[in-house]
Structures are given as C-alpha cells and as structure tokens.
Amino acid sequence: MRDRVLVSVNEIMIHHQLDDTFINQVENYQLVSFVIKNSQKFIIADEMPRMEKIIRLHYDLDINMEGIEVIKNMLDRMEALQDEVRKLQNRLNIYE
Template sequence: MEQQDLIIIDVFCKEYHVEINLIEELEDFGLIEIHQDNGLKYIQITHLPQVEKVIRFHNELNINKEGIEVVLNLLERLNQLNEDVRHLKDKLKLYE
C-alpha cells in the first residue's frame, strides 16, 4: 500500500473536526478500518466515503455504534436486493 493512498488519522480528524477517540472507538467496534505503519495510524482513501458516512450517522443523526452497524447492514442488504432486481429484470428482457 502506497503512502499516497493513505490519510493520517490526525490530519483526517482536524479536517473533519472529529475527535481521535471517536475514530478509535469506531475501529474497535469494527465499523471502520485503520492501518498502522511506523507508529502512525492511517485511513485508506478508498475507505473515505464509508468513514464519512459513519461519522455523519454518529454526529448528525446521533446514532450509536450499534445502530450504525444495523443501518450499514441494512444499506448493504438493500444494495444487494437492488442488484438482484436489476439482474432479474435483465433476464426477463430476454423473454420479451
């Protein structure tokens, strides 16, 4: 993993006005993924949308960690169901 694909947690927290404790709690709960290298903690740039979503759920909607986990699971299921429906519609078009 290259350095350019990572954001230092301290920098992320300053930019997003988030406490480092919150990021560590979210990682401990398994809601986000943090990488550690040379004593510094990082977030992958590709994970930013997920991290931003989790932080919005927590800060703006006041959802606790357990609730965030449920919401993320439901969103994932909804996306899967939408994909299944799209696939089935494509199959049906073959018979029209």
C-alpha cells in the same frame, strides 16, 4: 496489483475535529477498515464516503455506535439486494 490510495486518520481527525475515542469506536465496531503503515493509521480512500456518513450520523443526528452499526448492516443488505435485482433484470432482458 494496483496501489490503494490511503488517507491519514490524523488528517481526518483534524479536518473533522474528531477525538481518538471516536476513531477507536469506529474501529472496534468494524464500521470502516483501517490500514497500519509505518506505525500510522490510514483509511482506504474508497471508504471515505462511509467514514463521513458515520461522522454525520454520530455528530449531527446523535446516533450511537450500536445504531450506526445497525444502519450500516441494513444499508449493506439493501445494496446487495439492489445488485441482485439488477442482475435478475439483466437476465430477464435477454428473453424479451
């Protein structure tokens, strides 16, 4: 199994000037998966774009966590539909 690259939540908080409350809300709404290692909290590096998007939505656009959760769910559904369309197009290309 390949090792996952982890990013320290403390580093994210310092870099983006976040407080513990924001991180706890993100965790409570399960918007990003956190990993506990050596009693420190980390985010998998692959989830950093999602975390940064959440930070921008909340602080730049003043969207609350409930709104961010709805946006996340809609984007996840849209991505799944796009994947399904891609698969169907590939299957259709076989017959052309």
